Amino acid sequence: MKKIGADLVRPRQTRFKKYMVAYMFILPTLLYLLIFQLYPLLESVRLGFTNTSFLRPGSGKFIGLDNYKDLLFNTPEFGSIVKNSILWVLGSTFFQYLFALPTSAVLNSNIAGRPLWRGLLMVPWVTPTVIMGVIFKAIFDGDYGIINYYLKTNIVWLGDGRTVWPVLLLTSVWKGLPYATLMILAGLQGISKDLYEAAYVDGCGKFKQFFKITLPLLTPVLFTSCLVSIVLTWTKFELIWVLTAGGPGTKTSILPTYVYTKSFINFDMGAGSAVATISMLFMLVFVLLYLRLFKKSDQYEVS
């Protein structure tokens, strides 16, 4: 006798059997994501609702939104840290792409020694971030830095409120430029030369070609790589830490450095986790807005 519902069950079993090998291949990655990504994420959110402090044995009680209230209403520097974070991310990404566009155009042209230039461009990318930070710290040193030496100035670049952010952004742009350039270069190489030839025949100048062909066809690449750059910059903790340690005080702190300060200098894991959660939510909203704003421009066409 045929069991009720057997037909409904069997296809699923069959489907599982059919794709079992694929599932097995996915399993390690899935386990990795669950154990090393999802679990810490959820644990961090949980800790944000507790008063966990390494300096108070027995702490870890649920305190609801107290950490968040404290950050938002009782921590005067928190607002400026959020502003710093936005400046850091938008400034870095904007300038990276501003410089990457002409750089990639040059590297896409037939300049002499092109492979060499392309190789050299990768140097900042492959240099460890901490090493980059140390080098830039030496370059912009207020006493012995080569910038002051050549400019014959006496500016404390990393200690003056007017110059510290431009230097931090310059360092970030230096580090991020190769990635942006490489992405755009790949996009440029994917554009058919026929389009330019046809435009040339139609009497289209270089300037118009750039805005009517190059830029629209680069949009998908720019869209994706900008998003990756934003996320990478948001979490680029070590560069600021090496250059200024987020100081003086919290003057150059961004949310990731503040997470570190709260968690591993103050040992206040509850508050540190709350900052991390706010940082994550901030990024999430930012990415959603970005997707919503720029998704439409993804529907490009060459006019």
Added chain:
Amino acid sequence: MKKILALFLSVIMVLSFALSGCAKKNQTDEGKATNDKSESTTTQSETTKEDKSDDKSEDKEISANLRFLWPGTSEPEKRIAQKIATTVQKQYPKVKIEFMELVWADIEKKLAVMVESKDYPDMMQVQDVTNAVAMDALEPLNGYLNDKVKAEDYIQASLDYMTIDGTIYAIPALAVIYSHAFNREMIEGAGYKLEDLKSWDDIKAAAKAMTKNGKYGYAMANGGTGRFTFRDYMMVCLTNGVNPDDTSEEAKPRIMEVLKFFYDMADYMPKSQVTWLYPELFKAWEANSVGIMHTGAYYSANIITHGETNFARTEIMPFPKGPSVDKTQIMVGASGIALIKGSSQKEAAWKTLEIIMSPEILGEWAANLGVCAKKTITEEQMEEFVKQAYPNVYKEHQRLISQFVAAANEYGVPMPKILGQPQMEIVVQGAFNKMLNKEITPEQAYEEIKAGIDKVKADLAG
């Protein structure tokens, strides 16, 4: 066939992933299991102490793999670590030591993470025990003291620094005497004599006279996370008879005097000090461009990498007394060795500590890095080590150490133990840099520091 092969491969991947994950866990489980036995191990070690057995064959049976948090990344410190490992292994062949080398700024972070994850190290070098005790990370050592390690053998101020409520949490190895270094050449060049500097006003006048042609009367290391800004602040606060974390109304006048003093001194300090840490400060000192700075008995070890010309012109003196007191004070801390409460190898760790406190090791260590906290180790025992460490300037080094010791004998007080000091350091650094930049007044700096310190205290009170 392909499917079977794919299935086989995927199973291998999953297994390797799982096993690699388990590798650490096994170790942790093992650690946990042994940690569960830690109490009985302690008891066992206590029994052993009671027996006071000198049976060498029994000693040779002690087996352990000790993990030692070692904040010593300079060459002499690495050499000392190596010597400790070799000496311990000679005496206890089955005891191996893994030195986990870190910088001082990171040691508490490492300890906190290891203790919290129950992956306990066995020993550590420690300065301020306050935070580590608050973490419940350190083993009380009173019950371990014996003929080889006696409390009365150590400089009292250093031992006090390692003691909280009568419980000794670490055995001091080095007495860290904090005092100010004075550049005799610059001070005399500005028309002053060292003995003339008897008040803060004298310091201001001398600093003003010294500040010219790229040279500065006073310098601080105000970069990083504020560790050295706070130290400077704390040292000058003590010379005015007040603790830096005292935010009471009674303490306010004294704190205000300190802040006003620094505010007045701002014009005689280099602007670039906002990014300095010790290396930059000592570099400037060696370059003969700073007249006065704070330092500690670690002076020689820190400055030697920048050069040796500074030794002859450097004098160590207590900073003059502030306007509110009759006598100045300098703080005496310590750097010592602690055992970790959660360790399951405390017996071997204590045996190692006993060896570290021997003249052969502690003598060399102190000869390289400052003042020995163990009174029974004589200068003669250390002399050869000093000559090895500072071959060209060993006499100058000994002169400076004598000045540190003389200052401590007359004006030394135990260094204040402040719970939450790292948090307060950031607060003080932020306010100080604004004040020294003349962005805020001393009154505003006081309010900012008071609010910040009170918040840290409230947070720690839960």
